Amino acid sequence: MSTRKAAVRAAVSPLTAPSNGVALAASTRSAHRLAAIRPSRRALLTGGATAAVGLALAACGSGTGGSGTSSTASDGTVTVVTYDSFDLPDELIAAFEADTGYTLEIARSGDGGEVANKLILTKDAPLGDAVFGINNTMASRILAEGVIDTDVALNLPDGAADYLAPYIVDDTPALVPIDFGEVCVNVDTFWLSDHGLEVPAIFEDLTDPAYKDMFVAINPTTSSTGMAFLLATIGHFGEDGFAQYWKDLVANGTKIDEGWSDAYYTDFTAGGGDGAYPIVVSYSSSPAATLNDDGIATTAAMSRTATRQVEYAGVLAGAANPDGAAAFVAWMLSRDVQEAIPDAMYMYPVDPDAALADDLANFGATAEDPIVVDPDDIAAHQQEWLTTWAQAVGQ
Secondary structure, eight states, X not given: OOHHHHHHHHHXXXXXXXXXXXXXXOOOSSSOOOBXXXXXXXXXXXXXXXXXXXXXXXXXXXXXXXXXXXXXXXXXXXEEEXXXXXXXXXXXXHHHHHHHOOEEEEEEOSSHHHHHHHHHHTTTSOSSSEEEEEETTTHHHHHHTTOBOTTOOBOOOTTHHHHTGGGSGGGOTTSEEEEXXXXXXXXXXXXXXXXXOOOOOSXXXXXXXXXXXXXXXXXXXXXXXXXXXXXXXXXXHOTTTHXXXXXXXXXXXXXXXXXXXXXXXXXXXXXXXXXXXXXXXXETTGGGGOBOTTSOBSEEEEEEEEEEEEEEEEEBTTOSOHHHHHHHHHHHXXXXXXXXXXXXXXXXXXXXXXXXXXXXXXXXXXXXXXBOOOHHHHHHHHHHHHHHHHHHHTO
């Protein structure tokens, strides 16, 4: 069990409904933060890790360009710039290192937004060789800024490209999707039932006086999760309508927290604390971490509010070890890493054949038709939308 997971188990108090030991993981990054749910699958993964790395490397495409020289195992370290909560089983990392001869160095650099900003500011002197964790709210900007070595091409697992077609950035194979999650509204179904309320289903329900003072949202200027939900409202109400919706939310008593952890753990009634808000911005996978002793999820996701976050990896332009970086990116697409991602980082794999844990498969369904905002529109209008949002909510 990782230190982070152990800390999470210790920190989370029992849920309102009896818990079966499920604990929600604390983090501030963009992805959903499920719990240390069950005995780790690491032992199951270890045996196949080495073979998987070999397959992943075999899938590596045209090799690397950029300023680096041809790399071999003797080139040593591969430095990966990523967000703080990057986490994969130690056994998988050891297998990668044994199979390639590279030492994997993880450079954690804040949440996803901070990672992107740091890479842009240091693009002439890159902080590492590869990046993981750039999501679709910032991918176009990263490419436009020349942060990624676009001479690199990597092959996706069979079916992944079609599955994520709207999120392949500019058809650029150098920035490849690794995993995805869905930001959406979650509700404490037990709390609502106890108070005689129906479970809300759509955005408009949250401005109904019946749900006054019950919703906690997240500041999009300080949280990538909050940014994703803002984009969901823009996708639903349009550029001309989202500001009024946020005004209506605030008028109906919506609270706006600075980050996901505060919203979920402090203010949400089912977050393990003493929260007073039964409706919160979280992730479609979150209900899988709120099972009671009867194996029933005590929360539910409002799928009609879901917007998809895709996380990408790529080789940094000017990387000192571009071949090692390409090997890392290919490894992230290997079956064993793809199957480890849901437990370790609580995202869904892009490989459609990668197995999910039972709880996530049963209680973490993704939306059939998630809201999509074009990445190019995000890159072009993000700052303008944030300004409009701040004026609408009075911040």
